[in-house]
Amino acid sequence: MSEARLGLPDLGFGVGLRTVHYQHILRHQPDVDWFEIISENYMDSGGRPRHVLEQIAEQYPVVMHGVSLSIGSTDPLNFEYLEKLKTLAAWTSAAWVSDHVCWTGVNGLNGHDLLPLPCNEDTLKHVVDRIRIVQDFLERPLVLENPSTYVTFTDSTMSEWEFVTRMAEESDCGLLLDVNNVYVSCFNHDLDPIEFIRSLPHERIVQFHLAGHTHCGTHIIDTHDNFVTDRVWELYRLAHRLTGGVSTLLEWDAQIPDFDVVHGEVLKARDLIHDNSELAPGTLSSESTQLSGTSASSSGQAARPATVPQPAVFVAAEVE
Numbered sequence: 001m002s003e004a005r006l007g008l009p010d011l012g013f014g015v016g017l018r019t020v021h022y023q024h025i026l027r028h029q030p031d032v033d034w035f036e037i038i039s040e041n042y043m044d045s046g047g048r049p050r051h052v053l054e055q056i057a058e059q060y061p062v063v064m065h066g067v068s069l070s071i072g073s074t075d076p077l078n079f080e081y082l083e084k085l086k087t088l089a090a091w092t093s094a095a096w097v098s099d100h101v102c103w104t105g106v107n108g109l110n111g112h113d114l115l116p117l118p119c120n121e122d123t124l125k126h127v128v129d130r131i132r133i134v135q136d137f138l139e140r141p142l143v144l145e146n147p148s149t150y151v152t153f154t155d156s157t158m159s160e161w162e163f164v165t166r167m168a169e170e171s172d173c174g175l176l177l178d179v180n181n182v183y184v185s186c187f188n189h190d191l192d193p194i195e196f197i198r199s200l201p202h203e204r205i206v207q208f209h210l211a212g213h214t215h216c217g218t219h220i221i222d223t224h225d226n227f228v229t230d231r232v233w234e235l236y237r238l239a240h241r242l243t244g245g246v247s248t249l250l251e252w253d254a255q256i257p258d259f260d261v262v263h264g265e266v267l268k269a270r271d272l273i274h275d276n277s278e279l280a281p282g283t284l285s286s287e288s289t290q291l292s293g294t295s296a297s298s299s300g301q302a303a304r305p306a307t308v309p310q311p312a313v314f315v316a317a318e319v320e
């Protein structure tokens, strides 16, 4: 690799495109740097979703983010899926195509969950081989995201950050660093999120994700239904310093508030990195902030639904 970020651009501060915001975006053309789309929401659909996407892609840079590549599965790679991915990337002039370091199904079934992989030599070789095939087929680098995880494997022989680093270097792929996912996984497995972020190959990080989560006391669930927490903002600032700054995207997938609230959350990232002062505790905390005029509540766990949504399940519902 000769260039940082595989030569891919820093697009600035973007927002995940969600159907509830279509009308607002088309009507007001907000001053957003870029949008990330869920690839599967547009691969098979014509009609309104594609019509809306066409208009948005004419005005904003678009990045494609998938949830069904299943790079770690033992199923054969799905070339019908990859062909659709490649066609959509050309149609949207996608700046890059990303997915997750995970598996989502086996025996042809898609469970719509981003399931973790054991971090060992066998899995690493399997994933690296498949990334190379996918990159050759797509004729572009693949960018892969660290997922949130809730279990670990006795078969693992290396840390997740070592696995991800070797995966990226041996396959020559890019990385999407989800800072919230680092925090969620490290809390759940009693690991150090700072060591995780410090240990990655920073020149290969193409993009950041930020999102909110649900703290259940003994564990954290990656719900994407709230504001980013202070601890994640602190980790973001570390990641920004180590990478020199890369494209940053805010994900909000459940209890989605008004577009301006979502956009305002990612703009905190811009303000944070332009602010040289130390992050004062609570300065950026939105956990105690009341949302007015929106469908979301950030006033605390008491307002949460009895069952917490899982982001991939939410996305799948939208696809179907």
Ligand SMILES: [Fe+2]
Pocket (backbone or CB within 6 Å): 145, 178, 181, 209, 251
């Ligand atoms: Fe993410």
